[in-house]
Amino acid sequence: MEMLKVENLNVYYGNIHALKDMSLTVNEGEIVSLIGANGAGKSTLMLSIMHQIPAKTGKVLFQGKDCLTQKTFDIVKEGMTLVPEGRHVFPRTSVQDNLLLGAYYRRDKSEVKKDLNRIYEMFPRLQERRRQLAGTLSGGEQQMLATARALMSRPKMLLLDEPSMGLAPIIVDQIFDTIVRINKEGTTILLVEQNANQALRIADRGYVLETGEKTMEDAADKLLANDQIREAYLGA
Amino acid sequence: MSEVLLSTQNLSKSFGGIMANKDINFHINRGEIVAIIGPNGSGKTTFYNLLTGITRCSGGTITFEGKNITGKKPQEITKLGISRTFQNIRLFGTLSVAQNIEIARHCRTSSTMWDALWHTKKYGTEKEENAEAVERCMEYVGIADKKDWKATNLPYGMQRKLEIARALATDPKLILLDEPAAGMNPKEKEELMDIIRKLSSDGYSVILIEHAMRVVMNIADRISVFNYGEKIADGLPTEIRENPVVIQAYLGKGASADGNA
Amino acid sequence: MAVFLQQVVNGLAQGGIYALIAIGWTTVFGIVGVMNWTHGEVYMLGAYVGFFLTTYSGMGMVPALLLSMGAGAIIAVLIDQFGYVPLRKRGTLARSGFITALGLSTFLRYSANAAFSADPRVYPALMEYHPITLFSIGGTAVTINSLHLIILIGTFIIMVVLQLFFTRTIIGKAMLAGSQDMKTLALMGADSEKLIKITFAISGALGAAAGFFMGMLYTIYPTMGALAGLKGWACAILGGIGSISGSLVGGVLIGIAEALTSGFVSTGYKDAISFVIMILVLLIKPTGLMGYKFEEKV
Amino acid sequence: GAAGSSQSGSGSSSGSGSSGTAATVSEIHVGNVNPLSGDSALYGNDQSRGFGMAIEEINAAGGVNGAKIVLDDYDDQGDAQKAAQGAQKFADDDSYYAIIGSSLSNCTLAMTPITDDAGIVEMVVSSSSPSLHGCSDYFFRMAVQDDQVGPQMAKALIDKGYKSVTVLYPSNDYGNNLDKNLEEYAKSNGLTVLDSIAYNASDQDFTAICTTVKNEAPEAVALCGTVQDSSLLINQLKAAGVDAFLMGGTSLYNSKALEIAGSNMEGVGCISVYISSNPADKVQNFVSKYKEKYNETPDAFAALAYDEGYVFADACKKAMDDNGGKLTREGIMKALKETNYTGVTGTVTYDDSNEWIRDYLVLEVKDGEFQLAS
Amino acid sequence: MKKIHISLRKPQAGELKANRKVIAVCVVLAAMLFICFLDDFTPSGRVIPNYFKYVIVVSLIYSVASLGINFYSGYQGDTSLGHAVFFGTGAYVTAYLTTQFSGINFWASILIGMAFSAVLSLPVAWAGSRVKGSFMVVITYGYCEIFRYLAINSNTLGGTAGMAGIPSPKIFGVRITKIPWLPSNKDGFILILMAIVGFLALFTYRIVNSRVGYALAAVREDEIAAYAMGVNVKAYKRLAIITSAVITSVAGSFYAGFTNVADPSLFGATLSITIFTMLVIGGRRSISGAILGAFIVVICPELLRYVQDLIGLPFDPWYILYGLMLVIIMRFKPEGLLGTKES
Ligand SMILES: Nc1ncnc2c1ncn2[C@@H]1O[C@H](COP(=O)(O)OP(=O)(O)OP(=O)(O)O)[C@@H](O)[C@H]1O
Ligand SMILES: Nc1ncnc2c1ncn2[C@@H]1O[C@H](COP(=O)(O)OP(=O)(O)OP(=O)(O)O)[C@@H](O)[C@H]1O
Ligand SMILES: [Mg+2]
């Protein structure tokens, strides 16, 4: 079943045409990777799916419902959430409260508590720092927090924008493991990564973006094997 | 040429109860590229903040070119010849690329309001020198064609390069780079590595914080490893790669780290 | 000694009103991040609404007070809607919010001046207020005006409730988080616009209540919001901006400082003293008395 | 201030200043520079109303030798620089023959150099600052004299047999002068001044002062402020349980005081230049008309300004008659110096410094009304 | 791979703009001189009313103040609602010295006023190194109000009425209001103030494009990065406020010399806000904007008085419109009328 469907999306920043007729589908249970150079429009796509920035034309359907007519918070309530690029933790709020805010609209208090403990097991560093103001965390710790916070909402679909940025290799591995695990547990994933190699390895399918346009889409292993892709994005 | 350029003795910093840096003994020789790696929150950025005087240390000393520079103000340290980039990019956003770099010339110039008002000779020569330096630094990192762009409008990778150019414009002896490769794709990382190698061959000393192992392993002469605010290892890339403690705390299973992060 | 204590009590009484204004300031600033200079005007308009209700429809104190608070809430929400919402949409609130507020406040103040005329107005007597003896020292009674006492207790209760709301409930936490990053708050599934409207409504209602009480105690006039608004802001900052309990502490401290200055130095310097204290405290403890320190991480 | 006929100052006039080319005029414009908005608007409005009523009557009765007097407003908002700007505007325009205002001394101080320079008459009914004394040949003052009112208040208290007084005054020019003169008089006439306490004119909360006063327990309290602060003080003094005799200055004689202080006004005394209950026809006529128009009893400022209107009209008439029907600014100035007009506030005459010195009345509130003290 | 290029500014366009600026300056200059001297050549005497010239002088005085605050609230970037302190200091120093000491002339009093203002600006600089943003707004506001209360309560400074009778300045022994070859008593002021405004514009322009100006820009944009680039942030903050205070003080002195009075409102927050909004309306960091802002805020209310009379409004619409104007400018042109846009 199609979980997310983007059709002919056009997005502008002033007169910069940042996304051109972008179309993409993510099926339920899939991991889909987006790769592309700096400035290709990956983050723009993620933000417009969440209706954080307006699109000029096109459609975004999440479980058949039009996202472009909904406010961001409604989309989140429908079950899709985003870990934005650049962390965006609430700097003057404690780590724990940041995590609780991730579960803002959930009413199942006891489950939230369990999830919180699960997160702390996953990222012991965050537990150590749970009273600290998030803004004083190191860059990598903030990145962990941002991802963990999104997990707190138990989304049906999770959009991740460069979740490995600034993380130690060991944590990067852990994040990728986590992505695979929650995917197995039933969360559909749309993943943007500079670290294309690793991203494609865990993905089912992949899309390649260039200057706002989709230039290729294929099964992940096919993309991994593609020479052009290898040269441009994976490093020789 | 193994003269020590900068060293720290038992450098420490605590935030409340957290020891962000603990008795760090570190040194870098002239012309060297030393990488600092370590888990998130191990105190690498804090270490930079101490070296550049942005944060005051709670203990220990910093020696630069044989002089004790502990407790000096950031602007004084820059003038002495240590310059840095920031993990969270801190450009002068609304200013142009060229202006960003010209500001960095501040510590190497001295004309006053009086000179500026009457356009004295000193003002003129300094303006010319600055223009040259700006040109040179932009070319160094390859952003000369973006001269008049506003800094915030640059793509991410370029912003990182501009930070390096700006650091370079202060005529430093030592450059501190904080995760310069973050958010760059493999191709851009290659370009970055070229720039850092060039810096080294031009006589600059470089300390590099980086999680991208391919970059670190390829260009560092030496690697220091931090964990929980302490320096837990120091050695050649080949040694560090095999070090079980480092693997356990930092590198993880994918230690071979081909094309990693 | 009795005189000294009486002056302290006088200050406490006036401080209650300052605190009421300050809480309105601090909630909006703490959550929406805009220095809502129009707060003084909401206070003034609240006072006028109360005046018209009590004078022309002969309403009693409690219903008139509640209606004024409702009006204040609506006015504050409208101010947000027409003043700040467009800026938030364009993302220029941080840069242009304060000057917009300054403009709106000027606009409202002088519109009120045109509509109501500059003549000071007087509330009809709404309640018997008489001095209540708190305690006596050496045969001299230290008293407080009954209305002042009501205001003081009311402010204290409001403070406690709001404090609990912001620190204990997820909605309160979300409001505080919104002050740091509205866009990301939406990603948590929170309707930030709604939270902001709630904030303005609370702030407006409190401001109007303060205005109403001022009307009961003194006279009201279109420019009354200027100094009172600023005093409220000073108290909020003194107490630590964003801290609800800080507002009460700040309000009471400035109230007492003013009373002591009037009583023992010179009334001429009363207002100056509150500014002097505020500036000194800020310089010694830049976060205010109860504010916490947040250092930007480099 | 809705006089539609005001011409813009530019280009409409030729010939400079007060040259003798003045023709017979059909309209005599008067500039009104006063605070009409802002915190001091109360005074400006009272003056505009009083003067306005006078010229309305004069115009209705055929004007000055057929010429109508027209009052044009310039709101100085209590700001000296704006007042000066207003003075300059009217002074430049030859159709203006006089300027009234401003109510506030600091504004008037900024205006007199300009009016003096332009040779245009400036008339005030307040602006009681002593530094304006004799500042210009063209400056005429019918104001309440600070150096008279203070002693009058003290004298009234002494006459009533009080021995001690605490003085409360706003820390502005007016308050300072009243206090100074009151204290001087009191000291040399056996009235003990226990304390004199200054406050900011814009203050509303006086509980601290009241506590001090209560503690000092004077027999009388002298209130040297304006209506608003004095009335609030009366309220708060009573609330604090001060039972001394309260004596106000001239500005307390205002219906606003009864409105603000209500029943607390009972038994409070004050000084005035006139009283609206004066049975004289002229006064009753003025008071009833004023009440009808503005729905309040005229205070001293309004009454003075009303007389000022007539004084001005008389001067215009005399100036015209003396100059073959032609009106000049200088002529008005000369005519004003010879003023002798009996109005609602007494008989107006100017001394060598263009000041009017006059008698005062002592009033007291009885049954919710100001009445002559027995 | 294609890249999106945004051409920010073509060089020719920049030059054109510079040329246009020069032309604009010349036009304004010519217009002013025309206003000053026109009456010398008209046979029938006064054509341009003194009132009009009065407004021009006041506008020029405020232009000086507005250029002054530009150094602080423009180039250094902190909001100040306290510049009346320096305006008032200039005015009161001139008032006090010229009325109490016959030996001190106006010009000397300007210099002394500048020195006083410089000293009084140091606490602001000190505060600025400890707190930021909205805290500075209230500190500066409170700071000037404190001085207003001091003036109100000070007998030496004349209390609420202030000081009157300040003599008009003299040049070479001739009163500036009585220069024989000028048609009116305002023209002397207009000429001198024009020269001062011109000099300040040049001064500002050159400083801003120099090492000092760049350092201020760095401080404004990012203090930490500025430190890291070797800029002594505190020193430059101090420099900005002192420069700003000293210039504003000159405006105050001229104000006193021109209107012949100084009263406590010159220390008041209302005046501070006026000076600040002049800059904001014209455009922070814009020299022409600062001057334009001053002219707008001084001239508009005067124009509105005519409108008010014409349509018979019973109240003064200026402040209502002024408030609206601020709101509208912030919404549609937040950088101010002549300011440059920050994307
Ligand atoms: N707020 C903005 N205003 C103007 N242009 C923007 C803005 N944000 C992004 N852009 C431009 O839109 C294009 C797409 O940007 P986007 O951030 O989506 O790229 P990306 O693929 O996520 O790149 P990266 O790998 O650097 O994260 C870029 O050319 C960028 O310069
Ligand atoms: N101002 C502060 N207050 C409290 N704790 C702080 C502060 N600054 C840093 N820390 C803590 O000090 C530790 C070291 O932080 P630092 O930024 O130096 O880490 P890092 O090694 O650079 O990590 P990363 O690789 O993620 O950038 C972190 O755990 C952080 O939470
Ligand atoms: Mg991106």
Ligand SMILES: [Mg+2]
């Ligand atoms: Mg770091």
